[in-house]
Amino acid sequence: MEQNFNVSYSSNLVVSANIYMNYPIEIIADHEFGNLLVEFKDRKPVKDAEGEAFVIIGVDERGRLSYISIIPDDEDLKKLIKEIKNA
Structure with a gap:
């Protein structure tokens, strides 16, 4: 790759x-x-959603973004996240 x-x-x-x-x-x-x-x-984008969520962001030793984790509280946001394809 x-x-x-x-x-x-x-x-x-x-x-x-x-x-x-x-x-x-x-x-x-x-x-x-x-x-x-x-x-x-x-x-x-063909659709979007917004709402309350618990967000965790990880950075490496050089201050660069490593990961973002989004745990939604809002049902519309949760529904849209469930529709995201991993491939």
Whole structure:
């Protein structure tokens, strides 16, 4: 599996990384407001859901994102997560 990394930095958005495996992923961490966005650049959303959730974020020894775990409290959010395909 070929891996190419393209990382860019800006003032408020800490990291924007495109990781090419089978698709580009953009990870944007905002130091000013503490927001995090993980976006699959080649996929257009056809539906979404929002709601309360317990979120766990792991970082490695260099401060890079290792994982995100989302445990939804909201039923609509839980339903949409159950519909996500793993492949």
